[in-house]
Amino acid sequence: MIDFRSDTVTQPTAEMRTAMVNAPVGDDVFADDPTVNDLEQWAAERHGFEAAIFTSSGTQANLLALMSHCERGDEYLCGQQAHNYKYEAGGAAVLGSIQPQPVENEKDGTLKFDKLKAAIKPDDFHFARTKLLSLENTINGKVLPLEYLAQARNFVDEHGLKLHLDGARVYNAAVALNVDIREIACHFDSMTICLSKGLGAPVGSLLLGDAEFIHKARRIRKMLGGGMRQAGILAAAGKMVLTENVERLAEDHTNAKYLAEQLNQVDGFSVRTELVQTNMLFAKVDLAIDQQMLCAELKKKDILLLSGNPMRLVTHLGISLADIDVFVSELKEALVRLGSH
Incomplete structure (x- = not known):
């Protein structure tokens, strides 16, 4: 997951x-x-x-x-x-x-x-x-x-x-x-x-x-x-x-900033990257996107999110840069399948 x-x-x-x-x-x-x-x-x-x-x-x-x-x-x-x-x-x-x-x-x-x-x-x-x-x-x-x-x-x-x-x-x-x-x-x-x-x-x-x-x-x-x-x-x-495990928290902060930057490349998602200070970010999601259906689609790909507007995403030791790339790619494909963008 x-x-x-x-x-x-x-x-x-x-x-x-x-x-x-x-x-x-x-x-x-x-x-x-x-x-x-x-x-x-x-x-x-x-x-x-x-x-x-x-x-x-x-x-x-x-x-x-x-x-x-x-x-x-x-x-x-x-x-x-x-x-x-x-x-x-x-x-x-x-x-x-x-x-x-x-x-x-x-x-x-x-x-x-x-x-x-x-x-x-x-x-x-x-x-x-x-x-x-x-x-x-x-x-x-x-x-x-x-x-x-x-x-x-x-x-x-x-x-x-x-x-x-x-x-x-x-x-x-x-x-x-x-x-x-x-x-x-x-x-x-x-x-x-x-x-x-x-x-x-x-x-x-x-x-x-x-x-x-x-x-x-x-x-x-x-x-x-x-x-x-x-x-x-x-x-x-x-x-x-x-x-x-204290020093490695810096990796989570770096990954959160990277995740925010990548989400800003996804239609319908917007993150104020300057507000991402640690391992947590909040993404504004276009109201046309059905978040419940989106989360269900991504769960089929073993990706778990919590719906919300803004949507909170949290990085941790179980999330790598490669995982973020996979997520963003699957997110874009899921949005296409749902006809959101």
């Missing part, structure tokens, strides 16, 4: 499967799994935090962060397009009784500080208590500038808030900026890292913060059914991708 739906579709390599099979394991709920312990200790030190916890997913890691920073009746500020607001099934509200206060994202993915300031609730029992600002980096493939992160840190300090980063693709941001991951992490009280997106592990995310915060998160993880037993078979893959 040539699968552009997401970078979550990556497959573990033979070397990764071997590392998973051979990982020493124990019961992680008893803190007895040496591979999980090693990953958490290493990750905390690598990213400049006191502690870390290994979770089953980025959604769980974000929920642990929100529930650890906020109590029932509290509120967090975020973007309208934030994953932990829009795409995580309302978990903060449903399971944490935490009120999200979304603010419109700017075109570059940032949130304007004057809008955030206006959204902070007064100290009055009529209102939820504003406790946290949550940012996402990357967001829809866009990278938040380091200067903006520093400004966000100053903003939360001024207003007595905590600062969380949904860092599902934070390593894509670091590679795009050509900086060490700590230059991003240093601005935040907590941060998540998804190991199963472009980095290529099959399962898992990390949540990082200070020791007290992670201790609270560990209790909530158990409450949510996230306590895993011999989880070292998963943690081994997580450690492997953080130590071996």
